[in-house]
Amino acid sequence: MKNPFKRDYPYKRRTPEGEPLEGSGSSRSALKFIAPIVIGIIIVSIIAVSSVRTVDAGHRGVLVQFGNIDTDTSLDEGLHFVVPFRDSVVQMEVRTQKIVESATSASKDLQDVSTQVALNYHVNPDRAQILYQQLGPDYANRVIVPAIQESVKQVTARFNAEELITKRETVKNQIEEQITSRLGAYNIVVDALSITEFQFSPQFTAAVEAKVEAQQNEAQAIGEQKANIARAEGIKQSNVLQAEGEAQAITIIDEQLKNNPTYLDWLKATKWDGKLPLVTGGTGNDGQGVTPFIEIPTGGEGADEQQSTQSANSTSRSTAPNLTAGNPTASQ
Numbered sequence: 433m434k435n436p437f438k439r440d441y442p443y444k445r446r447t448p449e450g451e452p453l454e455g456s457g458s459s460r461s462a463l464k465f466i467a468p469i470v471i472g473i474i475i476v477s478i479i480a481v482s483s484v485r486t487v488d489a490g491h492r493g494v495l496v497q498f499g500n501i502d503t504d505t506s507l508d509e510g511l512h513f514v515v516p517f518r519d520s521v522v523q524m525e526v527r528t529q530k531i532v533e534s535a536t537s538a539s540k541d542l543q544d545v546s547t548q549v550a551l552n553y554h555v556n557p558d559r560a561q562i563l564y565q566q567l568g569p570d571y572a573n574r575v576i577v578p579a580i581q582e583s584v585k586q587v588t589a590r591f592n593a594e595e596l597i598t599k600r601e602t603v604k605n606q607i608e609e610q611i612t613s614r615l616g617a618y619n620i621v622v623d624a625l626s627i628t629e630f631q632f633s634p635q636f637t638a639a640v641e642a643k644v645e646a647q648q649n650e651a652q653a654i655g656e657q658k659a660n661i662a663r664a665e666g667i668k669q670s671n672v673l674q675a676e677g678e679a680q681a682i683t684i685i686d687e688q689l690k691n692n693p694t695y696l697d698w699l700k701a702t703k704w705d706g707k708l709p710l711v712t713g714g715t716g717n718d719g720q721g722v723t724p725f726i727e728i729p730t731g732g733e734g735a736d737e738q739q740s741t742q743s744a745n746s747t748s749r750s751t752a753p754n755l756t757a758g759n760p761t762a763s764q
């Protein structure tokens with residue numbers, strides 16, 4: 433039974449059967465209270481996220497304010513707070529980087545040469561914002577590559593092809609000086625430069641190989657000639673020493689003969705092989721008997737006497753049959 437004292441408010445929601453829905457008014461009130469809070473939290477979160485920027489290790493942050501670059505300072509590594517929706521941060525790497533570039537040029541003697549260069553460089557950390565303002569992030573292709581190309585061509589034109597190889601360190605230093613001077617104006621610091629390869633035309637390479645081969649053959653011929661000369665000098669020195677030794681021996685024997693005449697008899701006894709000759713006879717210049725088949729090296733008069741003795745012995749041997757036939761009493 434419907435309560436006559438209870439009024440139905442028109443703003444209350446009812447079910448399809450006509451019954452009013454309880455609590456619909458309180459839910460709407462709660463929603464109106466919570467919605468602004470949630471929206472506020474979202475807005476605060478967006479602002480907080482937009483006001484925090486992180487600069488990675490090995491980088492510097494370039495602060496951009498509505499497209500205008502702050503050239504007074506760069507942001508270090510770490511966390512930074514900026515003005516939301518106004519400021520943005522562009523990161524510039526300041527660690528050492530490497531670029532490899534090849535340049536084709538002509539040497540002083542007009543030989544084609546291809547030079548490959550490896551350059552290590554880094555951006556000046558305190559001037560990273562200036563570099564970004566002048567060149568942007570693609571600064572390597574804008575200034576580094578042209579600087580390498582131009583420097584290599586200028587320096588290689590000062591040397592001929594052979595000097596590019598023999599004076600490689602000098603060539604490298606001059607190229608490095610040129611590149612350092614050019615990139616310094618853009619706040620780029622050169623750490624090191626290396627020439628990794630020199631390539632010449634096939635004709636020049638073949639000519640160099642032929643020249644090297646000829647030099648090697650010449651050096652080998654000179655070495656063999658020196659070896660032959662040294663060998664001949666050794667043989668000559670050996671002959672000289674042998675002759676000196678023989679001369680000294682003759683001198684010693686000659687002195688002994690002068691001082692002691694019986695020394696010759698001793699030499700004869702030591703030289704004799706114990707066999708008697710078929711024919712003996714005659715005397716030497718000293719009045720002594722001649723002992724055949726004994727050669728005694730002597731000098732001066734001793735040499736003449738020895739030669740006479742050998743001639744006499746030879747004559748005796750050649751006339752031995754006649755003496756035997758003519759003189760039956762000859763010794764056998």
